[in-house]
Amino acid sequence: MISFTLNGKKVETDADPDTMLLIFLREELGLTGTKYGCGAAMCGACMIHMQGAPMFSCQITLARVAGMNIKTIEGLSENDDHPLQKAWIEEQVPQCGYCQSGQIMRAAALLDSNESPSEEEIRNWMSSNLCRCGTYNRIVKAVQRAASEMSS
C-alpha cells in the first residue's frame, strides 16, 4: 500500500509500485489535466509539483511518491483562478492546449521562487516544456502578466 498527498487529500493505492505517477493520475484517478507527451522528460506535458518542485510525472514511480505531497493542475487553484490561469485566458495563450497544463505548472513553480523573473529567466525556465503550436511568446507574456498581478 502506497500513500501520498494529492492536491491536499490523502491517496492510498495498492497499484503496481512501478507504475508511473503520470499513468496513475490519468488512468486510475481520472486526473487527465496532466498529459502524456513523450514519457522521456523531454516535453513537460506531464509537469506536476512534488514537495513544491516542478517534476516530470512520467519519470516518477508510485514507489517514489510514498509520503510525498503532489500537486496537479486540478489542485493549482480553488476556482480555476490562479493568476497564471487568468493570465493564460487574458493573453489567449492556448491553441491546441495539450501542453498548457504542463506549461502552467512549470510557470507556477517559477513564480513561487521568483516574483519578477526577467524575460530571459522565463524563457530559460520554460524551455523544459514543448509547445508544438508555437505559443511560446504568449506564454512569456502571460507569465509576466501573472507575475505583475501577484506582486501588486
Next chain:
Amino acid sequence: MIAPVNVSRRVFLKSGAAVAVALSAGGIRLEAYASENAQEVFAGWVEVKPDNSILILFPSTEMGQGSETALPQILADELDADWDQVSIQQLDEDDRRFGNPAFGKILYTAGSSAVYGYFDVLRQAGATLRDMIRTRAAAEWEVDTATVATGKNRVTHAPSGRSMTYGEVVALPDFTETALLTPATLKTHEQYTLIGKRVPRRDIPAKSTGKAQYAIDVRVPDMLYATVLRSPVEGESVASLNDEKARATRDVVDVVTLPDGVAVMAKTLHASFAGRAALDVRWTETSPFRKYSSTATLAAYTKAAEGKADGAAWSTHGDVKAGLARASRSFDAVYTSDYAYHAQIEPMAAVASVDADGKGAEIWVGTQTQSWTTRTATEVLGTTPDRIRLNMMTMGGGFGRRTELMQNYLRDALLCSKKANQPVKVVWSREDDLKFGAFRPAAAQYLKAGIDDNGVLTVLHHRVATPSVIEYFNPIRWQQVDPNDIISMRGAESKFYDIPDFLAEHIKTERHARILPWRGIGAAYTSFAAEAFLDEVATEAGVDPLDFRRSIMENNARGTALIDRVEEMAASVPLAEGRGRGFAFAGYGDTQAAGIVEISVNESAGTIRVHHVWIAVDAGQIVSPDNALNQIEGGVLWGVSSALFERVTITDGQVDQQNFFNYTILRNNQSPAIDVYVAENNEKPTQIGEAGNPLVPPAIANAFFALTGRRIRHQPLTPDRVREALA
C-alpha cells in the same frame, strides 16, 4: 427586393417553437430535413430556442486553430445574435449537408480552409434566420419589415417602442411558415459586430485549467487499454509470435494479432506497456521497404529532379524553353529537403466500444475529418454509418496528421474492442508516434531561371521530385485529382508573381515512407526552394531582393504593399552587429505573406539563431484578429523549427529517431521576437493557419547568405550543413 421563396415543402423543422435553418453550400436554397424533431436530432446550422438561447453548429474540427469559435462567430454576426447567449455544438457525424464547401462537402478540416470554405454559407444561414425573425415580428406588430431592427437577440420597432426577444418571436404561432426574404439581407462590412472583432476563443478556459478532454483522456466504464507492437518496416506482418510472457504479465487480459502488429490488452495502461515489452515477435521481413534509406532516397529524387523526363504540369504559362533561350542570363540550382514529422504533442489515441453484434460502435477520436473517421469504422466493421456513434474530441495538435482515409489507431481500437467485447483505448507512445509516423515527404527540386537585360525575372522552371501524398493517404481523392497533387505541389505555382514563361511540374517519384499532409503542405518545401533560389538570382542580377520581387509584382498591389510594410517594420530596428537579414515572399493558397528574419551564426557549433521575424500577411477579411495573430506567430515558430532542426531519417525501412531527444523541435528560449502585421480589408477571407510558416525557411537561408556569403540548399539547416557551407 422582398419576395417570398416558394416553400413547397416544409423546409424548417417543426419542433415546438424551435427553428433550424439549413442552407446548401451553393446559396440560399433551403433544404428539407428528414427529422421532424429538432429536440431529438440537432439538424440545422442554428437553433433559436424559446428561452432566447442560441445553438450554433460547428461543422469543422478543433485542433488548436480556433475555428470552433470563428465559424459560429460568422453566423452569429449575421443573425445579430447576443454572443453571450450562443452555445456551440460540435458536429459529431458524417453529415455531408454540413460538409466543407472547400472540399467537395466532405467533413474535412485541412488546408486552413474552415473560415474561407464556410464563410458564405454561415453568413447566409445567419442572415436568413434574422430575416425570418424580423418578418415574423413585423407581421405580429402589423408594421413594415423594413422598420424592424435587430440586435443582440432582440427585434425592435423604434417608432412604436416595441421589442421582443428572438426567443419570443420563434415561439409565435406559425413562425416556421414565415416567408423568406430573398436574397437574404447580408450585412455590409461596417455593420459587422463580431466578424473582425476581438472575441475570446471559447475553448481557452478549459485549456487553461486542465479540463479540456482529448481522445487520449477518454475513460469509459470497463475499458481496457491496448498498446500495439507494430511491424518495424511498412508492409510486414507477424511471422511468428510468442506471447507467453506477455500473457503472464500482471493485469494483461489478452493478446491480439493485428494486420501489421500485435496488441496487448490489459486492465491498466501500465500493464499493457509491460506486456508489450515482453512480446517475442518475428516479422515476415519481406517488405520492399527494407531496401529504402533516406540518403539514397533523396539522391534518387535529386537525379529525377535534374533529369529530362517531363513531369505532370502543375502550373504553366508561356513557354519556358523559348523563354530560357531568349533570356540574357540564366541560372540553375538544386534544393533538397528531408522528411519531417508532425510532432503533435498528443500522440495518436482512440477509444472504441464495439456493439455486441460487432456491427456498430461508439468511438472517441481526435480527427480532422468526421467523414474519413466514420468511413474507417464502417470499413473495419463492415457496417453502415448509422451504426457508428462518433465522439469528436478536441485534438492535441493536428497539422495534417489526422487526415487519413484509413486511420490505423482507430482501426486497432475497433479490432481490439470487438475481440474483447469491452471498450478499448489504444494509446501510442511517443516512440510509436514517431516510428510509425507519416511524414512530410522528402523532396528534391531543380530550378532554372532567366533574366532580361534589366535584371528582371522573365522565366522560371521549377521541377519538384517527390512522391504523390494524395495517392498514398487518400486513394479515393487521387482518382478524382490525378495527376494534380496539391499536397505535394502547393506553393510551386509561384502565383503571386508575373513571370512570362513559367512551368512548375511534378516529377512523381517512388514512395519510400509513409507520408501525409504536414503544416504548409508542399509550400513547406517548394517555397523554400523557390524563394531561396530567387534570392540567388537577385544576387546574381545585382538587384535588391525586395526590388527583385517588386519588379515581377506590378499587377499585385496587395502583395507589394506587404513588401513595403515588412521592409518598414524591419527598418525600425537597427541591424545588430554580427547578424544578417533575409527576405522571402510566400503565402499559402490565396494568402500572401512577406517576411524578414534576422539571424546570427555560431560558426564553430554550426548553429543558427533566429532573433527576430517581421511578417506582413494579407488574408482578406479577418474573422478573428487576435487568433489570427496567434496562428501566424505559431506558423512562424513552426517555420523556424522546421528550418533549423527537423529531420527524419530512415535506414533500411526503419525510422532512426525515437523521441524528442533526437527529433528536435523549437523550445521557448530559441524563439525569436515576432512582429506581425495583418492587412485590414474586406476582401474574401483566405487561409491563416498555414500562412506563417512557408516563408520562414527560405528567409533564414537568405539571411545565412547575407551574413556569410554562403548558400545552404538543403533543409533543415543543420549544424553539419552549416559547417560544411562555411568550410
